[in-house]
Amino acid sequence: MSKLRKGDNVELEIESLAFGGQGVAKFNDQVIFVRGGIPGQIVNSVITRKKKSYLEGLALEVLTESPNYIKPPCNHFKYCGGCVHQNLEYAEQLNQKQIQIENIFSRMGGYKDVKINQIIGCENIWNYRNKMEFTFSSTIWYENSTSPNLPLALGLHIPKRFDKILDISECHIQDHECNVILNEAKSLAIELGMTTWDVRKHVGFLRNFVIRKGYITNEIMVNIVTSSFDEDKLIPIVQVLAGRFPNIKSIINNVTSRHAGTTQGQSEHILYGESVIHEKLGDFTFEISANSFFQTNTIQAEKLYELIKQECNLTGNEIVYDLFCGTGSISIFISENAKHVYGFELVPSAIKDAEQNARINNIKNCSFFGGDLMDVFKTNDELAKLPKPEVMVIDPPRSGMHPKTVQQVLEQSPNRIVYVSCNPSTQVRDIKFFTEDSYEIKSVKPVDMFPHTPHVENIVTLEKIN
Template sequence: MSIKKRKAYELEITDLAFGGRGLAKPDGFPVFIDRCIPGDVVFAKITKKKKSWAEGKLIKILQESSLRKEGKCQYCNFCGGCKWQQIGYDLQLEYKKRHVTESMQHIGGLKDVLVKDVIPSDNIYEYRNKMEFSCSSKRWLLPWELENEEIKKDFGIGLHVPGTFDKVIDIKRCEIMPDLGNQILDDVRNFIKESDLPAYNLRTHEGFWRFLMLRHSVAFDTWMVNIVTTFKQMDVVRDLASVLTQNHPQIKSVMNNITDAKSGVSIGKEEICLYGKDHIKERLGKFVFKISPNSFFQTNTRSCENLYAKVSEYAALTGKETVIDLYSGTGTIPIWLSDQAKMVYGIEIVKSAVVDAKLNAQLNGIENCEFFEGDIKDVLPGLKQKPDVMIIDPPRVGMHKDVVQQVLYISPEKIVYVSCNPATLARDLEMLAPEYDIKEIQPVDMFPHTYHIESVALLLKK
């Protein structure tokens, strides 16, 4: 079969590729199609054609796979959040493990690395402690809404249609967020509809309402509501804060971030506390952390504890070691390890994260954590302390090659590498492999119904 762009074909899905897309191989030629699972027979239009692969858009499922399940969420076939709801959770874990293994083999050239079975998420619904919803003056209509001429393309608040920057689905209920979050979302929707202020339009750059961010503390069952607007209108946002806090006593913080940035970014240039405090608190293990509107915190609290427990296990500290944590963020890993080590140093480039890390250490009465602000490749060479154990927890893009060279030069006896991207994990481990034995990799699922997977790798110096 000769595959051509803009042509449609009947294809059988035989596998799931990393990134969560279905894979068909007509005459051995790979075609990637979103929202398909192995065993589906589909009709798909080719949207991109390269020499050795192609991408297609699903038009219709001609024959459903025996593996296909009914998704719990009515939006799971349309929004970009939970594309794997039609796959049973046990099978999701199998594919996630396989994606880590295949990344090691095909990207890193690492053939004999032990990848363990995935540690599952304690909850597979209502697990996210943070959700961000976008406002739109013209929401995206779903197929059953298009059939009803009385339904108007008016205000919506929800999640984006994949591949678009301005098309928002009006989400009435998100299944991966705790139920109270849906009640808060509905109250905000009704308030905005009744207000005289329009939603922000990313094309015309006009309008007032931009984003709603919800944060939930699992340990304390409290909520933060962050309303992002284009300009200051204190009477309106204070009225909204009053409605929300009267309806939901669990809300302990209401913030207003204000930004006139033309890009779709929810971080404000100015931040105003409308109710309560400017943060909520969360607990990981025995440690308490302050969470401000824009601070980074792992979105699955209970699975984060599973992840950090594995970091502790691999670090195997006795209380005598010096630990350096690269990409230390708001200090969660250094603080988690603080009572197991002699001294922990964290390096982080984001100034606000370093400020939060220092505050979190003070909050927990910790005196053996020290945090440095700056680019790792600039800060690391200036540290006189040679670590016994190095923790590496980079963003999705992995380590800069200069940082890899510095790690090899410092040559710690043990490295614990925490990754949210199997592809860059494989690439970085390949560079470290000449000097380090990769003992094992433990995947930890923090994002049920998505293809994303966290992994912890243990490396020992040869």
């Protein structure tokens, strides 16, 4: 066999992990991205797809185990799309993420001489997430179900299937108490004979179950996402959860009949307690509402924010713009070193949270503005009157920055840009525009926020060329 084709079975040695988490192997000149393979393994695999410049494959059987293999603690590991690298030693996970960033910068970005700092790993590599989103479904992935014959599942999607849910009884990256709540909610839904949302027929009631727990504060928010508002149906669940778990401070019902899978409701109702819970980062307390973004790994977020603060290199006299500011957590964290921080964000509830967060922390030098960063500087006249920024922190979603946003940053012309991203490939794509002729890269500092998953956070600092 000189060239591989779709359907071929082939023995492959996995050399590394690609960005996105697949194993990378070579066969003659062909590159194969192998799902389920970790570096050091020799696997029997099947080729599942042929693309112009590479192939995709699936590891069927491990013939020789990796020296960095460890037994995954999770029962759901084989099928769950969550922590795909639980079977790889954490030190090697970090090593692979480091290599990925180096490759993205040198190959995709063409930045051959840029030094990538050593990735900062997590001390707590289990039970670190302060938020998990689970899905209700009656189309259950049974192959590995620990509890077959359930009328409904509450769990996570298996990879590449929007319609099949793997029932989860214990998720090792969320808090222990959240696992107990998850199982209780599932039992109650079954006991009460509730229906689940059918993603094909668009009927049924229960859609998602989102649990947030402040890592520092222990306050819990449960957000039950349903397709219509029917408080009477949810009251029995609310009563049991609120009665049994005193840490639950808030039970919210987001309602959406949209066909797309989203936990963001068209309307939101408070079923129990407060509309927000609190979490702490450093000395600061943050209020978080159901639909606002908040960093999911509290302990590592603190390290990330300390680094962002260092990279901003503030003296107390600077105007800082915090683009994609969410609930204002970065703005507030760096505010003591700035003259004034202006935060900009799309989601109105996040802006409300940001303003409230500044108030409860007694921060006077932060202001927040709502709007789409694609055009907010052009459409909101108020913003034209703001003082120009010396420093900009930019922390966009995975998709990165819209070209129009890049253009507006270039027009604002800050001396320093601290670009934080959970997707280094869109980050490099955007940075190329900045380094074309106006900025140069001062530092690249990866931070691992999500052990056992393919995700990696990266901070790039750019300085204006005079």
